[in-house]
Amino acid sequence: MTIEYEWRGGFDNAALNALHADGFGHPVARTDWRERLERHSLGWVCAWEDGSLIGFVNVVWDGGVHAFILDTVVAQRRKRSGVGSALVATAAQEARAAKCEWLHVDFEERLRSFYFDTCGFKETTAGLIAL
Template sequence: MTIKYEWRGDFDNASLNALHADGFGPPVAETDWRARLERHSLGWVCAWEDGSLIGFVNVAWDGGVHAFILDTVVTQHFRSRGVGAALVATAAKEARAAKCEWLHVDFEEHLRSFYFDACGFKETTAGLIAL
């Protein structure tokens, strides 16, 4: 298994929509990811294995020193092999290279161990308003 991690990797919307459906549950959407990412993101990381998109993470930002991890997803077949942690590590490296000082993430409780233990995030106080 040779996995390639690519910052601002070239992907097609159909592949990313299929990956999201595999990772987050159906149905397969028809999101124009390319337009969304170009408009709102510092960058993104694609994980490839034999030319197939097997993982993805979006790095949104505020245009300054804060970057935000969104949409971390790994196809079910490649989970628990370190792919997600490698995606986040690549995202952190590239955000640091872009002069960001902070990398934020929020997540559901069942992902706590992944983000704190596997990825190295630290617990902090934060707030949220459901809209």
């Protein structure tokens, strides 16, 4: 089976909501992803297998040189198969092509190895205020 990665790919809100529910283990939401992405994102990467959305990552930015990845998600049945790292690599490639100089990510501790070892992010000092 061939997996295709598409920058700013077309998708159906219902399909992306279902993928998020599957990948993150929560009930299916009714988020208007199309509106959200068009308003805030540099772009996004969709991973497709046999016409099904199996992966997604959102690339938001500051309008300048900083891009941030959010919502990296892979269908449960395709986890640990390289889809996530290919999504992030495509996001980095496209952010670089848009003249971004930095790609940031925040993540839970359990994802440390994925982002540092697999995807090549480097540890930095950062701050956070819970709102």
